[in-house]
Amino acid sequence: MFAIVRKELADCFNSVRFFVLFLLVLLASGLGLYAVQQGIHTALQQSQAITENGFVFLAIFTSSFPGLSFLNFAMVITIIVPIIGIAMGFDAINSERTGRTMSRLLSQPVYRDGVINGKFIAGLITITLMIGTAILLVAGYGLRMIGVPPTSEEIIRLFFYFVITIVYGAFWMGLAMLCSVIFRRAAGSLLIPIVLFLIFFAWMFLGSVFVPVDSSATINVQIQQLNLQETLLRISPVYLFQEALYVLLNPVVMGLGVISSAQAAYMVPNPLNLGQSLLSVWPHIVGLISLSVVFFAISYVVFMKQEIRAT
Amino acid sequence: MNDKFAIETQDLTKNYGKVTVVDHLNFHVKENEVFGLLGPNGAGKTTTILMLLGLTEPASGIVRVLGYNPNREPLKVKRITGYLPESVGFYEDLTACENLEFIADLNKLSRAETKSRIDQVLEMVGLTEQKNVATKKFSRGMRQRLGIADVLIKEPKLVILDEPTSGLDPAGINQLLDIIAGLPKMGCTVMLSSHQLYQVQRVCHSIGILVKGRMVIQGPIDSLGRETVGGGRYTIEVETAAPSAALVDVIKSLKGVLNVDASGNNMSITTDTDLRGDIAKIVVQSNIPLVQIKVKEFSLDDVYMKYFKESQD
Ligand SMILES: Nc1ncnc2c1ncn2[C@@H]1O[C@H](COP(=O)(O)OP(=O)(O)O)[C@@H](O)[C@H]1O
Ligand SMILES: [Mg+2]
Numbered sequence: 074m075f076a077i078v079r080k081e082l083a084d085c086f087n088s089v090r091f092f093v094l095f096l097l098v099l100l101a102s103g104l105g106l107y108a109v110q111q112g113i114h115t116a117l118q119q120s121q122a123i124t125e126n127g128f129v130f131l132a133i134f135t136s137s138f139p140g141l142s143f144l145n146f147a148m149v150i151t152i153i154v155p156i157i158g159i160a161m162g163f164d165a166i167n168s169e170r171t172g173r174t175m176s177r178l179l180s181q182p183v184y185r186d187g188v189i190n191g192k193f194i195a196g197l198i199t200i201t202l203m204i205g206t207a208i209l210l211v212a213g214y215g216l217r218m219i220g221v222p223p224t225s226e227e228i229i230r231l232f233f234y235f236v237i238t239i240v241y242g243a244f245w246m247g248l249a250m251l252c253s254v255i256f257r258r259a260a261g262s263l264l265i266p267i268v269l270f271l272i273f274f275a276w277m278f279l280g281s282v283f284v285p286v287d288s289s290a291t292i293n294v295q296i297q298q299l300n301l302q303e304t305l306l307r308i309s310p311v312y313l314f315q316e317a318l319y320v321l322l323n324p325v326v327m328g329l330g331v332i333s334s335a336q337a338a339y340m341v342p343n344p345l346n347l348g349q350s351l352l353s354v355w356p357h358i359v360g361l362i363s364l365s366v367v368f369f370a371i372s373y374v375v376f377m378k379q380e381i382r383a384t
Numbered sequence: 385m386n387d388k389f390a391i392e393t394q395d396l397t398k399n400y401g402k403v404t405v406v407d408h409l410n411f412h413v414k415e416n417e418v419f420g421l422l423g424p425n426g427a428g429k430t431t432t433i434l435m436l437l438g439l440t441e442p443a444s445g446i447v448r449v450l451g452y453n454p455n456r457e458p459l460k461v462k463r464i465t466g467y468l469p470e471s472v473g474f475y476e477d478l479t480a481c482e483n484l485e486f487i488a489d490l491n492k493l494s495r496a497e498t499k500s501r502i503d504q505v506l507e508m509v510g511l512t513e514q515k516n517v518a519t520k521k522f523s524r525g526m527r528q529r530l531g532i533a534d535v536l537i538k539e540p541k542l543v544i545l546d547e548p549t550s551g552l553d554p555a556g557i558n559q560l561l562d563i564i565a566g567l568p569k570m571g572c573t574v575m576l577s578s579h580q581l582y583q584v585q586r587v588c589h590s591i592g593i594l595v596k597g598r599m600v601i602q603g604p605i606d607s608l609g610r611e612t613v614g615g616g617r618y619t620i621e622v623e624t625a626a627p628s629a630a631l632v633d634v635i636k637s638l639k640g641v642l643n644v645d646a647s648g649n650n651m652s653i654t655t656d657t658d659l660r661g662d663i664a665k666i667v668v669q670s671n672i673p674l675v676q677i678k679v680k681e682f683s684l685d686d687v688y689m690k691y692f693k694e695s696q697d
Contacts, residue, residue, distance in 0.1 A: 076489035084475070173473025177534065180437055180467035181490040182459045381439045382430065 077191025098203045101153050102210040105146025112136040130223035133215035135323045155270045158245030161196035163263040166253040176381050200242040234321045240361045241314045247368040254372045276309040317357035390415045390573035396445035405431050407597035416568045421577040423594035429577040466535030470546040476520035491538045505533040525556035545576040549583045561587045619680040622651045625673035
């Protein structure tokens with residue numbers, strides 16, 4: 074299996090694909106930094122950092138362009154990590170078929186699952202490198218911009234953000250690899266994960282469409298509706314990730330669970346502490362991991378049963 | 385299990401849906417021989433090979449490759465078996481050497497070993513100069529030779545080649561066959577499949593002919609000719625200067641002659657024994673000039689044609 078990891082990594086680092094993806098990562102980091110420059114002030118206010126309750130350093134990652142509250146580094150990452158994951162996985166297996174290297178590969182003393190695992194691990198290493206680069210770039214330059222070093226808690230939170238982003242990338246890569254096992258042509262295995270991503274991405278904005286909150290109803294009904302809305306939204310892995318990263322990076326803005334505006338008015342601005350944050354994103358991480366595992370399991374089963382015929 | 389056999393199958397069967405593609409196949413390949421698995425397209429050769437390698441599961445029956453069951457212990461079989469698929473592909477962006485290095489790495493060869501063996505096998509197939517050329521620039525013949533190098537790099541005990549000569553020009557075929565013919569001396573058993581008997585018959589020690597998933601005939605190549613097709617009989621071919629019905633009747637009345645087929649100046653005479661002398665005498669006595677007379681040699685092609693005809697009926 075390590076022979077496969079080695080080869081895949083070597084192939085990857087020499088490929089145009091890697092170069093393009095890396096450019097994308099640099100672009101995303103640049104965009105994130107630009108957003109920091111433009112919107113750090115607002116971000117600091119929103120995250121309560123000004124009042125010394127929030128995190129100054131972490132605000133770098135969620136500060137957005139003025140007027141475009143969704144456009145920040147975290148959101149850019151939410152969009153490009155699936156692209157990277159899909160790009161790493163969509164032709165993993167079917168390229169061996171179309172290149173007719175599959176039967177040669179599988180007539181060597183390797184287990185079939187070793188082939189999938191090797192490719193997955195190589196992809197994971199690449200994704201980790203890219204995400205690491207992006208986060209370090211933004212953290213480094215962001216630090217120079219705001220001049221406030223991170224506290225140890227912020228470093229821990231950032232680390233968990235890093236981990237969950239890798240899991241999120243692995244999820245998309247797993248999906249793409251499953252498609253590459255099922256579909257013989259790269260066109261199909263590329264298109265389907267992309268379409269799924271677009272659907273899940275749009276899904277984040279559709280909650281209020283599916284379950285409108287009736288503002289004339291009683292508070293209890295409204296809370297019920299909001300809860301239902303949230304359950305629906307959580308079907309989307311993109312939303313799961315988005316929710317988790319806000320708990321980690323900007324816990325004031327978005328504590329989990331429904332807070333009615335009536336309640337919010339009485340809320341003391343008090344961010345979740347680290348333990349609480351981790352506790353509340355734990356199900357998200359587990360959810361993303363188990364979805365990846367399901368994709369993987371299906372890939373295994375399908376791949377094991379496939380006949381390897383070189384024609 | 386007799387360890388003199390590199391490959392042994394018992395009632396090996398494979399179905400795709402309701403179609404039986406390989407039907408109760410029984411055959412064996414002796415160690416250090418070249419065995420030709422022959423048959424028309426769609427006969428089930430590739431399917432049989434895939435089952436030998438554990439790349440597809442048989443519906444029923446037993447396979448033993450070098451003493452192992454390829455479905456239970458696929459890795460043990462694959463460690464000592466080299467397989468050249470019907471249409472072999474390489475990683476196009478990698479050089480010949482890099483492609484081989486990857487295979488060596490998968491076989492857990494050490495670096496030093498890898499290096500020396502790559503040089504050795506590339507030399508064998510005559511690709512030393514193309515060592516550092518990307519395989520996307522390779523011609524069909526070069527690919528096929530690189531495929532052989534790729535198969536040999538793990539120093540296999542058994543080599544399975546699926547249609548190794550297809551798509552090659554005559555020179556390429558000869559080159560390839562020379563390499564194959566040399567393998568048994570290196571302690572390597574070879575099984576190759578082909579739908580073109582002529583191309584491979586010179587290197588095969590034994591053959592098996594597969595038609596519609598059934599092995600219709602198998603055995604050492606030199607004893608297969610006359611017995612199997614002629615039923616132990618001789619066919620004597622006579623060419624004269626002019627056709628003559630009377631001559632045909634005379635020959636028919638000769639003791640030991642079973643049948644005479646006359647068409648134009650040619651007669652094809654089926655006999656129990658070699659009656660060339662008697663027939664020549666009769667022809668000469670009848671004052672018809674004898675152009676030539678010979679015992680028909682049964683080539684494997686006749687064997688092949690016979691079974692192909694049967695399979696088409
Ligand atoms: N995956 C498959 N599903 C159904 N039929 C198949 C499949 N693969 C091969 N066949 C059929 O099995 C038969 C034998 O194929 P194959 O072993 O490739 O023949 P050969 O190698 O002798 O040309 C053919 O008739 C082919 O159509
Ligand atoms: Mg075939």
